[in-house]
Amino acid sequence: MASVLATSRISHPVKDISEQGKLIDRMVILTSKQLELLDAEGNVLWIIGRRELDKARILDTGSGAYLEISDLRGESRRIAFSPLSGMRGLYRCQRSITDWVNEDLKGPAQRGAPIESRSSADEKWDEEKTKPLTLRQRIRIISRLAHYALPYRNQILLSAGVLLLTVALEMAPPYLFKEIIDGGVLPSSNSKFAGLIGLLLTVYILQALLAVVRTSISIRIGSQVMSHIRKDMFDKLISLSVRFYERRKTVHFIGRVQNDANGIQGLLTKGITSILVQLLMACSILVILFILDWQISLLIVSAIAISCTLLWRVFPVMRSLMNRKWNADYWLQQYISETLHGIRVVKAFHRDEKEKELFREYNETSVRRMMDQQRYTLWLKPGISLAISTSVAMVWFFGGRQVMNGAMSFGTVIAFTAYLSMFLEQLQGNFRITKAFNASLMSADRILELLHTEAEVSESKHPIAMPVMRGEIVVKSLAFGYEKGINVLKDVNLHIRAGEKIGIVGRSGAGKTTLIHLLCRFYDPDAGSIEIDGVDLRQLAISDLRRHVGIVFQETYLFDGTIADNIAFGCPEASPEQIIAAARQANAHGFISRLPYGYDTNVGERGEHLSGGEKQRISIARTLLQNPSVLILDEATSSVDIETEREIQEALEQLCKGRTTIAIAHRLHTLSNTDRIVQLDKGRIIDSTKSGYEYVGEGVR
Amino acid sequence: MSTIVNLSGTIAEDEGTHDWLSINPSQIRFTKSEGGLLQAAWQGMRGTVTVRRLFPITRGDSYIAIADPEGNEWGILLSNVGLDELSRAALSSELRVSPYLPLIEGISSIRRRFNHYVWVVDTDYGQLHMITGPIYEITTNLLNGSRVITDLDDQKYLLPPDNELDKLSRKWIGKFL
Ligand SMILES: Nc1ncnc2c1ncn2[C@@H]1O[C@H](COP(=O)(O)OP(=O)(O)OP(=O)(O)O)[C@@H](O)[C@H]1O
Numbered sequence: 001m002a003s004v005l006a007t008s009r010i011s012h013p014v015k016d017i018s019e020q021g022k023l024i025d026r027m028v029i030l031t032s033k034q035l036e037l038l039d040a041e042g043n044v045l046w047i048i049g050r051r052e053l054d055k056a057r058i059l060d061t062g063s064g065a066y067l068e069i070s071d072l073r074g075e076s077r078r079i080a081f082s083p084l085s086g087m088r089g090l091y092r093c094q095r096s097i098t099d100w101v102n103e104d105l106k107g108p109a110q111r112g113a114p115i116e117s118r119s120s121a122d123e124k125w126d127e128e129k130t131k132p133l134t135l136r137q138r139i140r141i142i143s144r145l146a147h148y149a150l151p152y153r154n155q156i157l158l159s160a161g162v163l164l165l166t167v168a169l170e171m172a173p174p175y176l177f178k179e180i181i182d183g184g185v186l187p188s189s190n191s192k193f194a195g196l197i198g199l200l201l202t203v204y205i206l207q208a209l210l211a212v213v214r215t216s217i218s219i220r221i222g223s224q225v226m227s228h229i230r231k232d233m234f235d236k237l238i239s240l241s242v243r244f245y246e247r248r249k250t251v252h253f254i255g256r257v258q259n260d261a262n263g264i265q266g267l268l269t270k271g272i273t274s275i276l277v278q279l280l281m282a283c284s285i286l287v288i289l290f291i292l293d294w295q296i297s298l299l300i301v302s303a304i305a306i307s308c309t310l311l312w313r314v315f316p317v318m319r320s321l322m323n324r325k326w327n328a329d330y331w332l333q334q335y336i337s338e339t340l341h342g343i344r345v346v347k348a349f350h351r352d353e354k355e356k357e358l359f360r361e362y363n364e365t366s367v368r369r370m371m372d373q374q375r376y377t378l379w380l381k382p383g384i385s386l387a388i389s390t391s392v393a394m395v396w397f398f399g400g401r402q403v404m405n406g407a408m409s410f411g412t413v414i415a416f417t418a419y420l421s422m423f424l425e426q427l428q429g430n431f432r433i434t435k436a437f438n439a440s441l442m443s444a445d446r447i448l449e450l451l452h453t454e455a456e457v458s459e460s461k462h463p464i465a466m467p468v469m470r471g472e473i474v475v476k477s478l479a480f481g482y483e484k485g486i487n488v489l490k491d492v493n494l495h496i497r498a499g500e501k502i503g504i505v506g507r508s509g510a511g512k513t514t515l516i517h518l519l520c521r522f523y524d525p526d527a528g529s530i531e532i533d534g535v536d537l538r539q540l541a542i543s544d545l546r547r548h549v550g551i552v553f554q555e556t557y558l559f560d561g562t563i564a565d566n567i568a569f570g571c572p573e574a575s576p577e578q579i580i581a582a583a584r585q586a587n588a589h590g591f592i593s594r595l596p597y598g599y600d601t602n603v604g605e606r607g608e609h610l611s612g613g614e615k616q617r618i619s620i621a622r623t624l625l626q627n628p629s630v631l632i633l634d635e636a637t638s639s640v641d642i643e644t645e646r647e648i649q650e651a652l653e654q655l656c657k658g659r660t661t662i663a664i665a666h667r668l669h670t671l672s673n674t675d676r677i678v679q680l681d682k683g684r685i686i687d688s689t690k691s692g693y694e695y696v697g698e699g700v701r
Numbered sequence: 702m703s704t705i706v707n708l709s710g711t712i713a714e715d716e717g718t719h720d721w722l723s724i725n726p727s728q729i730r731f732t733k734s735e736g737g738l739l740q741a742a743w744q745g746m747r748g749t750v751t752v753r754r755l756f757p758i759t760r761g762d763s764y765i766a767i768a769d770p771e772g773n774e775w776g777i778l779l780s781n782v783g784l785d786e787l788s789r790a791a792l793s794s795e796l797r798v799s800p801y802l803p804l805i806e807g808i809s810s811i812r813r814r815f816n817h818y819v820w821v822v823d824t825d826y827g828q829l830h831m832i833t834g835p836i837y838e839i840t841t842n843l844l845n846g847s848r849v850i851t852d853l854d855d856q857k858y859l860l861p862p863d864n865e866l867d868k869l870s871r872k873w874i875g876k877f878l
């Protein structure tokens with residue numbers, strides 16, 4: 001691309017928004033001397049010399065980004081707006097302009113230097129996603145999946161051998177027909193006739209036996225391979241970072257783990273061998289056909305060639321119809337799951353009718369697409385059958401005439417038609433297999449994509465173990481944003497001594513939760529660092545970090561199970577004494593012991609059988625049982641009444657002894673016993689007060 | 702009573718480390734009053750008490766909370782093993798309905814009616830009929846292989862592991878569960 005730039009004009013169509021809020025088309029033209037900005041009619045709006053241009057940068061306003069170019073005098077101009085041109089379009093144009101300027105400044109020596117910017121990586125990703133699978137890619141996918149089948153290679157080989165034998169046996173009957181007719185029936189030879197029938201029966205019995213053997217092998221390997229793949233997928237899903245899930249819908253993964261593993265299991269265990277064998281079989285039949293009568297065979301081959309070409313054209317359409325149906329099903333599933341999860345909200349806002357209507361739409365789309373797909377394939381099967389019958393009739397026509405002329409035996413015609421229908425069945429079978437094969441490859445692709453996703457937050461290569469944590473936390477010039485360009489935290493500096501109790505206050509959205517998410521290393525900072533006991537979190541062994549840092553989340557999440565299970569979530573081996581002790585500390589024992597099933601009470605899906613405050617206290621107990629060195633409370637008492645809050649506070653106070661505690665609260669009195677209160681505003685620390693009372697006294701809110 | 706939880710400590714070896722009082726079975730006496738109320742005497746305290754199982758399903762005979770009628774907890778009885786004979790009898794009869802959790806001893810039949818199932822089961826409370834919803838919704842597996850079955854009224858029943866049931870019951874389980 002770089003070399004082209006030097007000689008020719010490059011043009012980028014971009015879209016911007018006018019001051020009146022209208023969409024306007026523009027064209028950025030890069031010639032060897034200057035950059036021209038044209039409007040839709042081709043009128044020049046702005047020209048800037050190649051050497052006068054200073055930079056092209058992307059400015060994020062929070063609600064869309066602009067591409068802005070500025071000249072050396074400091075004058076700048078917005079030329080494109082991301083919601084209209086697309087973020088990638090913006091990056092592409094920016095890169096092109098930057099390359100164009102660089103090339104001029106640095107001369108040809110720099111030409112072709114790889115500029116691996118974010119945008120080019122994105123583009124590559126984009127292209128890879130949209131291209132159909134090439135043969136080489138398919139082979140790569142299969143070979144990478146092959147290691148799942150590797151442990152069973154002996155059985156797979158055995159099953160392939162059995163399959164080969166089956167093929168050979170399937171070749172026999174038509175030949176036997178010929179012999180029966182020409183050698184037994186027509187000459188009326190009783191002994192030969194009986195012998196041949198016996199042989200035919202033996203062949204059929206053997207065929208049945210081999211089929212049983214083959215299926216039993218594939219059942220055994222198949223399920224093992226599948227459970228292995230599922231396990232790997234789930235392990236991966238668990239290890240992926242929080243951010244991975246923020247960008248995706250979780251329903252998606254339920255289906256993936258179940259269906260995709262299923263989809264490739266067949267491919268791995270019998271698909272590949274059976275394709276090879278089928279191919280072999282088709283070839284051998286073809287050879288036999290040519291030996292029996294090459295002229296008729298030639299006719300047939302040309303007819304098949306024509307049909308294949310037709311099918312070749314049908315395939316892509318079918319695939320697209322299948323994909324469209326799949327998408328509609330996916331949306332439907334997602335919609336159901338989302339609505340049912342939020343059923344209370346749906347009812348509270350009286351959205352029942354509206355939701356039903358929405359469902360109807362999703363459902364209709366799905367059904368319509370299914371019908372589209374089925375209609376399209378409607379004629380396919382009858383069409384193929386018709387073609388088959390026609391060719392059989394053709395064989396009878398030509399063959400029959402030759403028999404009448406005495407040029408061919410009657411048995412040969414019978415054998416020929418039998419082989420032919422076998423061959424055509426084969427073709428049909430191959431057609432089916434190819435379809436299944438394609439679907440499996442799609443599954444395989446999705447599985448590999450998942451298994452090869454790098455966890456954004458991953459264990460360092462040489463993790464530092466920390467069996468004991470004192471709990472000194474140093475935050476240095478920390479910056480972080482969930483999306484690039486929008487910083488939620490900016491230059492946060494904080495030193496928390498071991499055992500100190502600090503409170504964090506700040507407006508909603510100030511970044512309090514974000515700060516502690518970083519402390520728990522759900523994300524890694526964009527800049528700056530967080531150290532615990534002098535070790536950067538990125539270096540620290542994740543298991544030790546999780547063991548020593550306990551967090552009570554702002555939003556309580558309990559798992560379907562008993563209260564005892566939920567409290568012991570972090571320490572499954574905890575004794576009932578420990579569970580009761582933790583529940584008491586969190587002031588939960590009282591209400592638990594009044595429940596008919598006590599600690600064995602089932603909390604329901606996501607804990608919905610309990611009240612908000614009860615859930616919160618259980619989640620506090622869960623964290624306390626973990627006995628962390630660093631205790632983080634994200635508005636841990638926000639959904640309990642004042643009285644309970646005071647009780648929990650008392651318990652927490654005892655508990656904070658000897659631990660570093662970070663408590664976030666909206667209500668200041670909650671933090672009255674902290675050593676220090678830190679105020680966070682718009683991602684910055686604006687105030688750090690020594691005493692909680694002082695803070696309250698000043699009335700800062 | 703220490704206020705710091707000893708979370709890594711083990712059972713009652715060192716009672717002082719829990720912030721709650723564990724009641725040693727050998728030190729408490731239970732009796733039934735004339736009116737059928739449960740009375741207890743422990744460490745100078747005596748009077749009517751209410752008792753509750755804290756882990757009725759997973760550890761039925763251990764961890765029993767003892768409280769006065771106002772709900773102030775005396776402490777937690779770690780196990781009913783070690784109680785004297787009379788106390789044990791008094792306590793068990795009181796705990797019989799705390800909670801009411803029949804133990805299924807045998808299954809006489811399970812019949813499917815539309816989307817409901819009608820069970821006829823023998824329990825430690827005698828033969829019962831129960832009606833449940835679809836099978837996949839009503840069972841919860843416990844670690845020891847037992848299952849809790851919940852019927853349409855939210856009443857729970859304990860179903861022991863398969864190997865503790867007779868052949869007929871196993872047949873019904875094999876057919877539906
Ligand atoms: N997962 C996320 N993806 C993108 N943006 C996020 C995400 N979580 C939070 N934000 C944004 O980051 C900012 C800080 O959020 P944060 O949850 O840290 O606020 P907070 O101070 O804890 O507020 P509150 O007191 O309401 O809990 C908010 O503007 C929020 O919209």
Ligand SMILES: [Mg+2]
Binds near residue numbers: 512514554634
């Ligand atoms: Mg928050």
